[in-house]
Amino acid sequence: MNARRFIILVGCLLAAGASGTEPQQLRLWPGKAPGSEQWTLAETVTTSPTGDRIVANVSDPTVSVFLPDAAKATGAAIVIAPGGALRILGFDNEGTRVAAWLNQHGIAAFVLKYRTLQQAARTALVPPPATGPRQELTIRNANANPAPDDAVLTEVLHMAVADAQQAMQLVRQHANEWHVDTARVGFMGFSAGGGVGVGLALAGKPGTAPDFLISLYGPALQDVNVPTQAPPLFIAVGASHFNVTNGCLALFAAWKAAGKPAEIHVYDGVSAGFGMTPRGLPVDAWPQRLLEWMAARKLTSM
Helix, strand or coil: CCHHHCCCEEECCCCCCCCCCCCEEEECCCCCCCCCCCCCCCCEEEECCCCCEEEECCCCCEEEEECCCCCCCCCCEEEEECCCCCCEEECHHHHHHHHHHHHHCCCEEEEEECCCCCCCCCCCCCCCCCCCCCCCCCCECCECCCCCCCHHHHHHHHHHHHHHHHHHHHHHHCHHHHCCCCCCEEEEEECHHHHHHHHHHHHCCCCCCCCCEEEECCCCCCCCCCCCCCCCEEEEEECCCCCHHHHHHHHHHHHHHCCCCEEEEEECCCCCCCCCCCCCCHHHHHHHHHHHHHHHCCCCCC
């Protein structure tokens, strides 16, 4: 094995995949991840009221491998980046549960645990009480980053994109073993994970660029200069998700202005992230819309 791409198996500690077996969890870097060598806070895992795991203080990025039954495998693969404002990761609702659904449809899934902001005492992601009407962001160059001047958070975003690049390269390196078509490896990001996915696509690094990009309520967190080889883009977002709706619309518009394929679904009556949690609303059908889009682009079969 190439020492520069040394991958260490660290255990099978996460929830069971669709096959009923524990997923492999693979480290992305041979030693400490570059740029965060001095981070010392321990990773934490808590459980939400709905029973989903929330991961914080990630300094050792990994991917968890969820493979479909061989008889169902289509060759398509997706790296999944959960959201959490670059501070936490909604690891199940926007990660392992998505992976299980993809496996049911013959798609290999890889849940990315990317680096997050180090926080000695994590606080809830709840905005302070409003003193007046909230103002939507003024979005320029499709950049919907709500804290563009936060140098520390920007550095974390760059680290997360680097982790995503490692994950994409890892999947392609193991394509034969995992029965993956190297030309059908996509990236799916939720919320801030979508911003990581956009950064991945904009970087265009050989061997790491996604063949298709899926953003679930994840606008760009940086200026968007759509590359010549930009992948097809699928977006789903609530119609009244503060700052995020307009950010996703701007991202869609940037892709279309560059003449690149893009599809967007804006769901009425939705003002926040939804993940795999049913709401009894049309937004519950977003996974089916995604599957139809992938089949239409011949990325997988129905």
